[in-house]
Amino acid sequence: MKTKRNIYILYAIAFLQGMVFYGPVATLYRQAAGVSVFQITVIESISLALCIGLELPWGIAADKIGYKRTMIISCAVYFLSKVVFWRADGFADFLLERILLSVVMAGMSGCDVSILYLSSKEEESQKVFGIYQFLSMTGLLMSSLLFSVCIGEDYRLAGFLTMVSYGAAAVFSLGIKEVKGKETKKERGQRFFSVLIQTVKDRNFLLAIIGMALLAETNQTVTVFLSQLQYVKAGMDLKTMGVVYILVTLAGMTGMWSYWFTRRLGSFLFGLVLFLGGAAACLVLSSTESAVISVGAVLVLRLSASLFSPLSTQLQNRRIKGQDRATALSIYAVVLESTGVVTNILFGRAAEEDISNAMVLGAVLCVAGACLFSIFYRREGKNRDFSISR
Known part of the structure; x- marks a missing residue:
């Protein structure tokens, strides 16, 4: 069942939920409220651990009650x-x-992209995922501009405006049209175990999932949390951080061009370049105290992860053959989030000692991700599941 209405509604939701007005000072906001950097990473790890516990129940529930x-x-x-x-x-x-x-992430995990995938033509899905990511970053860009121009150091106002935007997104969700067909309880029970067994047995792709997680988590931790500490180390003031955050947000909007690059370079070469680009950016961050160079490296890391994200989402969706798409995607998410639990603790410990150590860790994780991605490609070859339709 193809419906453009769902795509447009999800685009609107992505835009509104992208409007995180406190984004430029996410770490400083928490520190001002009495939370340390290590406590922030502990909270992140607890959140991811809870996501892992909720992923499968939510995936099964989504396939039962519907994606809407x-x-x-x-x-x-x-x-x-x-x-x-x-x-x-x-x-x-x-x-x-x-x-x-965590409840939200586990619930939406696989559900939003399932609606987009089932509401669009398969050959256009990577493009749709790219636009979805682009609009989320557009919302973040607009909120960042408003933060720099109007909000400044009023952290609580930034939190309030973010709450209003998310309330509007909740209203938009009421207009989604269901795309999942109805089924009996017996059919669901029989298929769940089949989906679980098939997904877990696909060891080659699970390696690729772990590799994807290493790049995604490095990007999340460094560009969202640790970058602000790097900027402080480089002597950057708060207003300039807001401007830089806008530039980083713009870099995050490049995902909509992922499809174009993939068609020209091929999924493997393009993916490998992005992994190594992330590693190089982290190495530069570990060895510089220059504000300009730090900003450039953070931009490269964000570009790498943003361009890889739509490709990663399409690869996961194309790997699924059955009807219980949310369940299978939830299993993938468990692997992704389990990886994130470990990397968050590692980053937190490294950053407590020295921010440069955390950046070196990021480089190591990106290289490890590239190796796992390469192993999967060598074992699979250019089959129809992995390559991009032309």
């Missing part, structure tokens, strides 16, 4: 998490916010 209801519930809880974040003060409050966020 799952999205509505997830968007409503997402809004509630931003209400908590707006008023958060101390470790416990921010932990509660991330617990709610």
Whole structure:
């Protein structure tokens, strides 16, 4: 069932949920409320661990109650998490916010992209995923501009405006049209174990998933959290950080061109270049105290991860053969998030000692990801699941 309406609604939701007004000072916001860098990474790891526990139950529930209801519930809880974040003060409050966020991430994981995939033509799915990511970054860009121009150091106002935007996204979710067909309870029960066994047995692709996670988690931790510490080390003021955040957000909007590069370079070569680009960026960050060079390296890392994301999403969707798409994607997400739990703790410990150590760790993880990605490609070859339709 193809429906453009769903695509446009999800585009709107992506834009509104991209409007995180406190984004340029996410780490400083938490520190101002009494949370240390290590506590931030601990909260992130707890959040990811909870996501892992909720992934499969949510995936099964999504395939049972439908993708529309799952999205509505997830968007409503997402809004509630931003209400908590707006008023958060101390470790416990921010932990509660991330617990709610874990419920959301597990619920939306695989559900939003399943709706997009089933609402579009297969050959256009990577392009649709790229635009979806682009609009999310567009929302982040607009909120970052407003932060720099109007908000400044009023962190709580930034939290309030973010809450309002997420409330609007929850309203938009009510307009989604269901794309999953109905089925009996017996059919669901029989297929779940089949999906689980088939996905777990696909060891080659699970290696690729771990590799993808290493690049994604390095990007998330370095560009969202550690970059601000790098900027402080380089002597950058708060207003300039806001401007830099806008540039990094613009770099995150490049995912919509992932399809174009993939068609010209091939999925393997393009992916390998992005992994190595992320590693090089982290190495540069580990060895410089220059503000300009630091900004350039962060931009390269964000570019690498953003261009790889739509390719990663398409590869996962194309790997799925059965009807229970949300369940299979949730299994993949468990692998991704399990990897993230480990990397968050490693980054937190490394950053507590020295920010440069954390950046070296990022380079090592990106190289490891490139190796796993290469192993998968060598074992699989250019088959129809891995290559891009021409």
